[in-house]
Amino acid sequence: MGFFKKDKKREMSKNHDVKGRQYKKELSSSYHLVIQVRTMSVGYAVLDPMLNTYVAYGVLSMRNEDANYALQEEYILKQDILGLPYRQVTVVVDSPMRTVVPRPYFDSQRAQELLRFVGHDVHPEDVVLNDDVMLANSVVVYAMPKFLYFFLKSQFQNLTIRHALTSEIGAMLLKHNSGDLDAKLRVRVGRKYMDVILVKNNKLQLVNRFNIPSINDFVYNIVNVFTQTGIKEKEVRVEVGGAISSVEDPQIELLRRFVSHVYVDAIPQYYNYDFPHPEQEYRYSTIFRIPTCE
Secondary structure, three states: OOOOOOOOOOEOOOOEEEEOOOOOHHHHHHOEEEEEEOOOEEEEEEEEOOOOEEEEEEEEEOEOOOOOHHHHHHHHHOOHHHHOOOOEEEEEEOOOOEEEEEHHHOOHHHHHHHHHHOOOOOOOOEEEEEEEEHHHOEEEEEEEEHHHHHHHHHHOOOEEEEEHHHHHHHHHHHHOOOOOOOEEEEEEEOOOEEEEEEEEOOEEEEEEEEEOOOHHHHHHHHHHHHHHHOOOHHHEEEEEEEOOOOOOOHHHHHHOOOOOEEEEOOOOOOOEEOOOOOHHHHOOOHHHOHHHHO
């Protein structure tokens, strides 16, 4: 299946459960819950929109390799925060099993075929979903574990499920302004991969994932995007976020030798945090950014 594979020992570790002083369980119905579904984990953050403050967050490592969905649901239900009613619940699916299709070529009846066509192994235990990216006239097609999809649908009201790419592409197009730099390249770095989104003249040009086994591959893939699209490096703004340590990260320093306009994501300033910001793990994570992307 797509996220939680079979035939290996079940392991759930590296969990976090942090509640700030302003967190009030009895006020949950006024809170906004953001859930992030990743390959091997489920993260969550609780926003108090009245105080404009994140009051709680947590991470559940979901390395359940024996495909025992009942155990996974039981484990999730033990988390007190995930059993409360909320004013709004946003689920962000950060699944690598995704592709972007121009709207005229999208057929919902062939969504699984589209994922398989680009090399994704879709199993019966997965559900295939799709989001409209209206500004790009495109559709994000993606998969997530079927048990988790139906669990979330039954557990929460006022629920919205979106792939992380949907909000990132939409936010780029909303914020992009043509000018001296007519192109913007968004780079999100993972441990061994990088996702790129290219916008030029207010139009989506490219969405792709590249493997980056070395620092040289990181820079090569970015420069190669310029070559393949005919964009001069001085004409593009490159924004980098994800699994990088700081603006002095060796990857960033090397990239600056080849690209003039490089910017590194900062910790979001839109909200307050009722706890020390979990910078090392969440500095560039979607979980604290999605409410502003919608």
